[in-house]
Amino acid sequence: MAQAKSNLTKNLKEIEEIVSWFESQEEVDVEKGIEKVKIGAKLIKESKKRLQEIENEFEEVKKELAE
Amino acid sequence: MTLMQQLIMWQQEQARKEHLEPYMVLQFNTIKEIVRLQPKTSLDLLHIKGIGPAKARKYGEIILGFVRGNSINKDEISTTEGVGGDLFSEAQTVNDLAAHSSIPASQSMHYDQETGEVIDDQDAVVSVTDFVTMMDTMLRTNFRSVRIQGEVVGFKQNASGHVYFEIKDRFSVMRCMIFRDRYGLSGVQISDGMEIVITGYPNYHKQYGFGFVGTMVELYGEGALKKAYDDLKKKFENEGLFAPEKKRVLPQLPERIGLITSRTGAAIGDFTTNVGQYGYKIIFHQSRVEGAQAVDDLMEALATMAKKNLDVLVIVRGGGSLESLQAFNNENIVRMIAQFPVPVIAGVGHEQDETLTTLVADRGVSTPTAAARAVRESWDQCGELVRSKEQMLTHFFERALRQMQEYIDVKERNITNALEHIVSSAHILFHRFIVSAQNVTQDIDRYKVFLRTSQKSMIQAYERRIADSHKTLSISHVVNVLRRGMSYNVERLRFFHKTISHYDPQRQLSLGYSIARDAYGKIVRNCGDVTVGERIDIQVSDGSIHTIVNEK
Known part of the structure; x- marks a missing residue:
């Protein structure tokens, strides 16, 4: 779970970086651009997968008897 | 008191002593079996479902004690069956409990605190302390709350x-x-x-x-509650417990969600259906949420949840009167929430119900549904963010593609131009070649014509010359020419013969002229050519005379 979350956060950061890269380019190096888009598409796919409906886990806890 | 009642009373007391749930001491069905079978020995006990060697060892003597003490009242078995365990459940009115728990005056019991043994004996005398202890135990057992x-x-x-x-x-x-x-x-x-x-x-x-x-x-009463609420609110405000700067920011993309509410209320459903399916781990702790009794549950839930390594804690319940919501206005609860290790979302009540819990929470909302929205907020935003980034990236991708298309177009044009250039150059060259070839052909043709014409004239010229030669080479002509030549040459031969005869030395010698020669054959022309005494030869017409020079 925590793994998935950190991945999502990391993915979003990387996607953001790619988008900023495009925005910072006056003229995009086509080959580099395609490469970046490819990576970006993969990251977006992963992120969407995490964001799509995943059933919640439900656990009931009780007072711990150790007290 | 029936055996059933005794066993249940003992079971509850024992559970309390051992900090166990009563069923863990003995299950109700097992108690019923004991009453039905009236075991006499430990071996009998082991035949009863729910009693193993461990339980037999631990409780065997006590249970058998109960059975022994009660054996005279066998006729009660049939009646106790119908009554069941409900007799001692908590949810009974004071009157009911009082009626059921009254001790029959005809009976006397000895209740031994050490062994837990109650001996039902009409003749037994009990001490004040024992009786008071028994009374106390019975009161506590029968009126839990x-x-x-x-x-x-x-x-x-x-x-x-x-x-x-x-x-x-x-x-x-x-x-x-x-x-x-x-x-x-x-x-x-x-x-x-x-x-x-x-x-x-x-x-x-x-x-x-x-x-x-x-x-x-x-x-x-609402009035008293309202006053207490206002006083406490003022107190917290003065302490700065509700200050905006005390509010913690809710975590982004929370996954471990603590949920404290009642299992039976509408709030739990409102929350879980509206929080979305983002793969949360929802850690739920049941708590009563109604009235002041909820305070204990809430405190226990908060204490347990504090150790669960949560991302965010959610406390929800539906709306209600000030009285029913009072646990959420409890000073201790409010302070626990203020000090809770992770941000707390409170969705307590409806629009107009403002509890101190709502005020102290890091995010206080008015309903369980709104609390659910607060949890999913960053997830929804994240979804939107990903979608917008996807659009941007698609846009960039299309732009890059367009650029590539343009690049290819330019290259294609360049190549086409280059090819066209080559083709046109080749075309010119070819054209030139054709022209040259045509020229050559024309030249050849011309030469052919020339050759044909010149051949004709040459032949004609030769033919003419040959015809001319025929004329000069006629026999008579030749004979005449030869004749003329021969007579001329005869004359010339005669002349040459005369001239040659004239100059012949033999003729001179015959005429009397001689030729002197020295010893070496050299002709002597002057006197100086010879010396005195020298021998010379003198040639005459018929021979030579040898002489010596005497004088000169």
Whole structure:
């Protein structure tokens, strides 16, 4: 779970970086651009997968008897 | 008291001593079996479902003791069957319990605190202490938790903080006490004349006799509650507990969600259906949420949840009156929430119900649904963010593609141009070649014509010359020419013969001329050519004369 979350956060950061890269380019190096888009598409796919409906886990806890 | 009642009473007492649930001591079905089978020995016990060697060892003697003590009342078995365990459940009215728990006057019991043994013996004499202890145990066992409403009189608080007072209505009065901790926990300050509801159980003290021990006290009536609420709110405001700068930011993309609410209310459904399916781990702790009794549950839930390594804690319940929401206005609860290790979302009540819990929470919303929205907020935003980034990236991709297309177009144009150039150059060259080839052909043709024409004239010229030669080469002509030549040459030969004969030396010699020659054959022309005494030869017409020179 925590793994998935950190991945999502990391993915979003990387996607953001790619988008900023495009925005910072006056003229995009086509080959580099395609490469970046490819990576970006993969990251977006992963992120969407995490964001799509995943059933919640439900656990009931009780007072711990150790007290 | 029936065997069934005795066993259940013992079971509950034992459970309390061992800090276990009663069913863990003995299950109700097992108790029923004991009553039915009336075991006499440990071996008999082992035949009863729910009693293994361990239980037989631990409780065997006590159970057998109960059975032995009760064997004279076998006729009760049939009646107890129908009554069942419900007799001792908590949810009974005071009257019901009182009716059921009254001790039959005809019976006398010995209740041994050490062994837990109750001996039902009409002839036995019991000590005051034993009887009081028995009374106390029975009171506590049968009235676990009762709520009593009344007016406070004679309120006092002793040095250690425990409070003592009486509670009364028009006809009756009862002694009450509340231990310091529980009093503090209730978050209520009571004084004489107040209408309260006290929750607790009766006891029979060895010295002071009958009394009521409060575990919780709440104010009765909206007015009193409202005043207490306003006072506490002001207090917290002064402490800065509700200050905006104290609010923690909710975590982004929370996954471990703590949920405290009632299992049975509508709030749990409202929350779970609206929080979305983002793969949360929802850690739920049941808590009563109604009235002052909820305070204990909430505190326990908060304490447990504090150790669960949560991303965010959610406390929800539906709306209600100030009285029903009072646990959420409890000072202790509010302070626990303020100090909770992770941000807290409170969705308590409906629009108009503002609890102190809502105010102190890092995000206070008015409904469970709104609390769910607060949890999913960052997930929804993240989804939107990903979608917008996807659009941007698609846009960039299309732009890059367009650029590539343009690049290819330019290259294609360049190549086409280059090819066209090559083709046109080749075309020119080819054209030139064709022209040259045509020229050559024309030249050849011309030469052919020339050759043909020149051949003709040459032949004609030769033919003419040949014709001419025929003329000059006629025989007579040749004979004439030869004749003329020969007569001319005969004349010339005659002339040459005369001339040659004239100059012939032999003729000269015959005419008398001689030729002198020295010894070396050299002709002597002058006197100097010879010396005296030298021999010379003189040639004459018929021979030579040899002489010597005498004088000169």
